[in-house]
Amino acid sequence: MTLQDVVKETRAFYCLECGKCSGSCPISRHNPAYSPRVMVENALMGLENDLVHARELFSCLTCYACHLRCPSDVDYPLFIQKTRALASTQGEHGDCAHSGSLQSLARLMANPAIKQRRLEWLSNGYRAAAQGDVLFFVGCAPYFEPFFEDIGVNALQPAKGSLKILNSLGIEPVLLEDEKCCGHDLLWTGDTRGFKELAEHNAAIIKKAGVKKIVFSCAECYRTFKEDYPKHVSIDCELQHISELLSDSMDKEGLRLREVKKKVTYHDPCRLGRHLGIYEPPRNVLQAIPGIELVEMARNKEDSLCCATSAFTNCDACSKQIRVERLLEAKYTGAEVLITSCPKCQIHFKCAMVSKGKEKGPDVEIPVMDLAEFVASALGAEDEQQE
Amino acid sequence: MNVNGFEPKIVAFTCNWCSYAAADLAGTSRIHYPPNVRIIRVMCSGMVDPVYVLKAFEAGFDGVLIAGCHIGDCHYLSGNVKAQDRIATLRRLLHTLGLEDERLRLEWISAAEGSGFAETIKEYVGQLKQLGPSPCRREATA
Numbered sequence: 224m225t226l227q228d229v230v231k232e233t234r235a236f237y238c239l240e241c242g243k244c245s246g247s248c249p250i251s252r253h254n255p256a257y258s259p260r261v262m263v264e265n266a267l268m269g270l271e272n273d274l275v276h277a278r279e280l281f282s283c284l285t286c287y288a289c290h291l292r293c294p295s296d297v298d299y300p301l302f303i304q305k306t307r308a309l310a311s312t313q314g315e316h317g318d319c320a321h322s323g324s325l326q327s328l329a330r331l332m333a334n335p336a337i338k339q340r341r342l343e344w345l346s347n348g349y350r351a352a353a354q355g356d357v358l359f360f361v362g363c364a365p366y367f368e369p370f371f372e373d374i375g376v377n378a379l380q381p382a383k384g385s386l387k388i389l390n391s392l393g394i395e396p397v398l399l400e401d402e403k404c405c406g407h408d409l410l411w412t413g414d415t416r417g418f419k420e421l422a423e424h425n426a427a428i429i430k431k432a433g434v435k436k437i438v439f440s441c442a443e444c445y446r447t448f449k450e451d452y453p454k455h456v457s458i459d460c461e462l463q464h465i466s467e468l469l470s471d472s473m474d475k476e477g478l479r480l481r482e483v484k485k486k487v488t489y490h491d492p493c494r495l496g497r498h499l500g501i502y503e504p505p506r507n508v509l510q511a512i513p514g515i516e517l518v519e520m521a522r523n524k525e526d527s528l529c530c531a532t533s534a535f536t537n538c539d540a541c542s543k544q545i546r547v548e549r550l551l552e553a554k555y556t557g558a559e560v561l562i563t564s565c566p567k568c569q570i571h572f573k574c575a576m577v578s579k580g581k582e583k584g585p586d587v588e589i590p591v592m593d594l595a596e597f598v599a600s601a602l603g604a605e606d607e608q609q610e
Numbered sequence: 611m612n613v614n615g616f617e618p619k620i621v622a623f624t625c626n627w628c629s630y631a632a633a634d635l636a637g638t639s640r641i642h643y644p645p646n647v648r649i650i651r652v653m654c655s656g657m658v659d660p661v662y663v664l665k666a667f668e669a670g671f672d673g674v675l676i677a678g679c680h681i682g683d684c685h686y687l688s689g690n691v692k693a694q695d696r697i698a699t700l701r702r703l704l705h706t707l708g709l710e711d712e713r714l715r716l717e718w719i720s721a722a723e724g725s726g727f728a729e730t731i732k733e734y735v736g737q738l739k740q741l742g743p744s745p746c747r748r749e750a751t752a
Binding site: 321322323324327328330331332334336337338339340341343365366368369370372373 | 665
């Protein structure tokens, strides 16, 4: 793929240079060196070197804020995805957070000879079936659990919560031991080959499992399956996020929610919100819990602020500033809990709280919980709390 | 030698102050040990980033050895304690990935333990020969 192909495919030639993208960009606000408008302009002028070797190429959060506001409908996030793939063929891989450990793990996982032990967390408290119609896609949570333990993230909680919810609805989902990373991070850091390997593997095992529906708790896995997989592999199943499933089955038997007297606010993950347009289901679910008062942050839904690092690249001072900004916004609402439905938003917010403590700046401490984890905690009697 | 003639590839991250000096001592004392190990000198075992280990497996190494000063002897006071904590996390990641625990090894070898270094390598090579090639090896890189 050449730069011209990228321009054609993403309709970048329609760019009016109006600068709405740079005006909407959360990164541009903190780092004036980064401007989506200039990136597109460079591509249109054929300045490939300026584009692929720019550090800022990997700064984009692919949060879709610019894409939604672009009057010419330039697919800027796709432009970034494709240009990064082009850059990676020229040896540019961005400054990956955690030195690229997480991308490295995904690449190791892509190896066909790997036999994972990813379901060891599954205890007797959960019912899962070997065969059935519904598959629950766990994602990278079993890897995030040890990796992010030190910043207080229990990465498996969303998966455990989702299982509890599914079980309460009378669904015993299929969990696959040889499921692999969905490839989201590799795709968005330019490793198209690694992404394809993972996608092909997942498509094959899902076909073999013969399921009709896949449920996700991770917004990124969901987006990747819905938007990126169809371009490479075929997945012949209905795809649903746990919030959609919950919202559809709120009136069903078995889902008895205890009263939870709490004021909460919901942070829209870019992948679920702007990428897929799912704003209402998570809110409906939260409002269905008796006693819950849902308050909105100043910027919500389409205008929601990103958690400031995507695909674990270029996590820098700007990212920290954006996170603090978002956490303060959450605190201003007076909410007791910040709820999100993307494991990475949770990781990034908790990281900002750990590294930007009270002594260094404004107090940004607020409990962060995953939607599935929160709903599961409201399910059933108190004595049913596991582990 | 095992039946298939499999020779494991090992990468060893040795700290500048103890374990690298031990490897040096093993050499100057002319102690023989198997040539399966590629030694990389780092300033402290505490600076071995998890990604070094992951990349080593990605590159097709069968085992990774991290060697530093004995606890309490670290030139930077507590670098080896940090290494120990980090390795514990890494072990859990590699376990989930389906790798055998033995493929990642942590040893404390002081600058005076030249023979200890050689013994460790001998023993590790034997152990990896029993285990066989790493599942992370790719045909192209193996």
